[in-house]
Amino acid sequence: MTDPRPKFKREPATQRKDALIESALALISEQGVTGATVRAIAKRADVTQGLIRHYFSTKEELISAAYERHMNQMTELTAAPAAQDGISATSRLVTFITAGLTSPVMDTRSVTLWASFISSIRTDAAMRQMHQQTYYDFRNRLEILIRDALLESAPHTPPCPKNLRQMAIACNAVIDGLWMEGGALPETFDTDELAQIGLKSVGAIIGLPLLDQTLTSTPTHTQTPKGQL
Amino acid sequence: MTDPRPKFKREPATQRKDALIESALALISEQGVTGATVRAIAKRADVTQGLIRHYFSTKEELISAAYERHMNQMTELTAAPAAQDGISATSRLVTFITAGLTSPVMDTRSVTLWASFISSIRTDAAMRQMHQQTYYDFRNRLEILIRDALLESAPHTPPCPKNLRQMAIACNAVIDGLWMEGGALPETFDTDELAQIGLKSVGAIIGLPLLDQTLTSTPTHTQTPKGQL
DNA sequence: AAAGTAATTATGCAAGCGTATAATTACCCG
DNA sequence: CGGGTAATTATACGCTTGCATAATTACTTT
Numbered sequence: 001m002t003d004p005r006p007k008f009k010r011e012p013a014t015q016r017k018d019a020l021i022e023s024a025l026a027l028i029s030e031q032g033v034t035g036a037t038v039r040a041i042a043k044r045a046d047v048t049q050g051l052i053r054h055y056f057s058t059k060e061e062l063i064s065a066a067y068e069r070h071m072n073q074m075t076e077l078t079a080a081p082a083a084q085d086g087i088s089a090t091s092r093l094v095t096f097i098t099a100g101l102t103s104p105v106m107d108t109r110s111v112t113l114w115a116s117f118i119s120s121i122r123t124d125a126a127m128r129q130m131h132q133q134t135y136y137d138f139r140n141r142l143e144i145l146i147r148d149a150l151l152e153s154a155p156h157t158p159p160c161p162k163n164l165r166q167m168a169i170a171c172n173a174v175i176d177g178l179w180m181e182g183g184a185l186p187e188t189f190d191t192d193e194l195a196q197i198g199l200k201s202v203g204a205i206i207g208l209p210l211l212d213q214t215l216t217s218t219p220t221h222t223q224t225p226k227g228q229l
Numbered sequence: 230m231t232d233p234r235p236k237f238k239r240e241p242a243t244q245r246k247d248a249l250i251e252s253a254l255a256l257i258s259e260q261g262v263t264g265a266t267v268r269a270i271a272k273r274a275d276v277t278q279g280l281i282r283h284y285f286s287t288k289e290e291l292i293s294a295a296y297e298r299h300m301n302q303m304t305e306l307t308a309a310p311a312a313q314d315g316i317s318a319t320s321r322l323v324t325f326i327t328a329g330l331t332s333p334v335m336d337t338r339s340v341t342l343w344a345s346f347i348s349s350i351r352t353d354a355a356m357r358q359m360h361q362q363t364y365y366d367f368r369n370r371l372e373i374l375i376r377d378a379l380l381e382s383a384p385h386t387p388p389c390p391k392n393l394r395q396m397a398i399a400c401n402a403v404i405d406g407l408w409m410e411g412g413a414l415p416e417t418f419d420t421d422e423l424a425q426i427g428l429k430s431v432g433a434i435i436g437l438p439l440l441d442q443t444l445t446s447t448p449t450h451t452q453t454p455k456g457q458l
Numbered sequence: 459a460a461a462g463t464a465a466t467t468a469t470g471c472a473a474g475c476g477t478a479t480a481a482t483t484a485c486c487c488g
Numbered sequence: 489c490g491g492g493t494a495a496t497t498a499t500a501c502g503c504t505t506g507c508a509t510a511a512t513t514a515c516t517t518t
Contacts, residue, residue, distance in 0.1 A: 010465055010514055032352050033262070038506060048467050049506090059506065112351040119344040121413060122337060123261050132414055169423075170430040173406025174399060181402065184350060185361055194398075201399040204433040239484055239495055267476060277497050278476090288476065 008047075017055050017065075019045045024066040029109045033116050036063070064126050067117040070110075071134040077105045079141050089148035094210050096145055097202055100175050101182065101195040111183025135172075142175075143168035146206055153208055171202045237276075246284050246294070248274045253295040258338045262345050265292070293355050296346045299339075300363040306334050308370050318377035323439050325374055326431055329404050330411065330424040340412025364401075371404075372397035375435055382437055396435050403430045 011019075023044035027036040038059055042049040056062040082096035099105060121128040146167055150159050159167075175198055182194045196211060203210035240248075252273035256265040267288055271278040285291040311325035328334060350357040375396055379388050388396075404427055411423045425440060432439035 006514060007512090008466055008514075013465095016465090029351075032349055035352075037504080039504085050468075050508090051466060053507070054465070108351060112348065115344060115348040115350075118413070119341065119348050120261055121344075122258075122341040123264075128413075132417075135410065135414065166422075166426050166429070169407070169410075169418075170403060170426050173403050173410065173426075174430070175402075175406070176409065177402025177404070177406035178398070180405065181364065181398075184347070185364065188361075189398075193395075197395050197399050197402075200395070201403070201430075201434050204436075205430050207433075235484060236482090237484075237496055242495090245495090266474075268474085279479095279498075280496060282477070283495070 013055065016045075016047070016051070020047075020052060020055060020062060021066045021069050024062055025070060025113060028066070028116050029113045032112075033063075033119075060124065060126070063117075064124075064130065067127060067130055068134075070113050070117070071130070074105055074110060074114075075134065075138050075141070078138075082145065089145070089152040090208065090210065093145040093149045093202075094199060096142065097175060097198050097210070098195050101178055101198045102192065106179045106182045106194070108183050108186055111180055139168050139172045142172055146171065149208060150206060167206050170205050174198060174201045174205070242284065245274075245276070245280070249276075249281060249284060249291060250295045250298050253291055254299060254342060257295070257345050258342045261341075262292075262348075289353070289355070292346075293353075293359065296356060296359055297363075299342050299346070300359070303334055303339060303343075304363065304367050304370070307367070311374065318374070318381040319437065319439065322374040322378045322431075323428060325371065326404060326427050326439070327424050330407055330427045331421065335408050335411045335423065337412050337415055340409055368397050368401045371401055375400065378437060379435060399434050400431045403427060403434070 020041060023041045024036050027040055027044060038052055039049045041062070042052055052059070052062060056065070078096060078100040081099045082092045084092075084095075087095075104110070117127065118131065121131045143164055147159060147164055150164075178194045178198050182189060199211040249270060252270045253265050256269055256273060267281055268278050270291070271281055281288070281291060285294070307325060307329040310328045311321045313321075313324075316324075333339070346356065347360065350360045372393055376388060376393055379393075407423045407427050411418055428440040
């Protein structure tokens with residue numbers, strides 16, 4: 001009289017961790033941090049709550065892992081389209097900015113998620129370090145793209161490191177600011193409006209006409225990345 | 230045998246509300262939203278928890294009021310130094326940007342507070358509307374300053390509204406982005422570095438050399454506003 | 459096929475949460 | 489000075505939370 005149907009299935013550790021992280025992200029984006037309780041996360045992942053403690057020694061650890069996942073995903077979604085070779089350095093920069101300011105990187109879900117995490121960087125050391133690392137990573141990628149674009153347009157007058165750093169900080173700020181408002185108030189901006197503003201602004205800051213080039217020569221680079229999420 | 234010392238004091242309604250709002254802000258900035266419990270807020274304001282329900286019909290209402298207070302305070306602290314008359318329109322714009330990117334507007338407390346609130350604009354309609362209103366208010370002030378500065382430098386070629394709007398959106402984004410990172414990672418930027426980057430960037434976006442003017446002609450306008458908080 | 463083991467479930471607990479309601483108490487007014 | 493009333497305190501309730509611990513159960517190994 002053995003039950004033919006097992007009551008549960010044993011999954012590989014990484015897969016279960018993944019499912020739990022995704023559940024946490026989904027809940028946080030839908031209901032905020034307060035909605036992401038241990039029980040709710042477990043239910044969404046179709047397991048019982050005890051299992052969470054089996055893979056994460058504390059809830060904070062799970063949340064921290066979810067934060068890392070989300071930020072890396074966003075950086076990846078922004079940088080990947082710009083990594084194609086065979087296009088000019090300026091085009092790579094344009095693609096990077098455009099990807100960061102269009103769906104799926106710029107949308108309500110992503111921004112809400114980020115906002116939920118960012119509020120805990122003051123009290124939680126692990127979160128603060130994660131933020132710093134993610135921020136530097138993104139900014140460094142941007143700085144490299146800016147440098148290459150500048151070198152391409154003026155090969156014999158390389159930008160000084162201090163200026164380059166400041167440009168990267170400024171351009172990162174524009175992108176972040178636009179990204180945030182685009183996610184927070186999506187209905188108040190036209191499609192691609194923020195991406196175009198981003199191109200214009202970064203172009204003005206680094207002294208290269210990014211928008212014109214895009215619209216005239218290689219418009220395909222400004223398309224939104226195919227949904228990988 | 231009457232006790233000469235009363236057990237509590239009756240305060241005016243607005244004053245008590247104020248104290249409760251300030252307590253909430255202090256707690257949220259120090260411990261995040263989860264730390265701002267009804268009991269903790271009451272204790273910090275030196276009252277018992279029941280009093281909160283007497284002035285706010287729900288905790289959400291108190292949090293919403295705290296959000297409004299904080300945002301208005303920050304806008305005020307940014308705009309007030311720029312409201313002095315007798316200085317050029319460009320100087321007013323410079324002062325606005327500088328105030329927004331130096332203490333006390335740009336600091337960890339302010340940014341953390343903002344982040345804590347912003348995470349709930351998706352789930353809470355009142356918070357979302359408050360965010361929208363605050364954002365528009367700030368951006369409109371900025372747009373007016375930009376317009377005046379442009380008119381001042383080129384009185385016979387007024388900027389078209391569409392361009393002006395985009396400039397305001399872009400400049401607002403730079404300021405927001407810089408402000409955020411300055412508050413999140415204060416130790417990684419030199420004093421006034423972000424303010425200078427902000428001036429440079431806004432100058433580049435709108436096509437006016439803001440930084441040079443500041444450093445040469447009217448440096449007093451770039452001082453941080455006297456602490457009103 | 460039986461045993462061992464690690465994944466998973468089941469159950470419980472102490473603490474804290476927001477809210478409701480009733481009991482006090484300070485202050486205003488006649 | 490003595491009521492009346494609104495501000496304030498006091499107490500309690502039901503619910504949820506994160507976490508711990510013990511009981512099951514599926515899969516591997518021999």
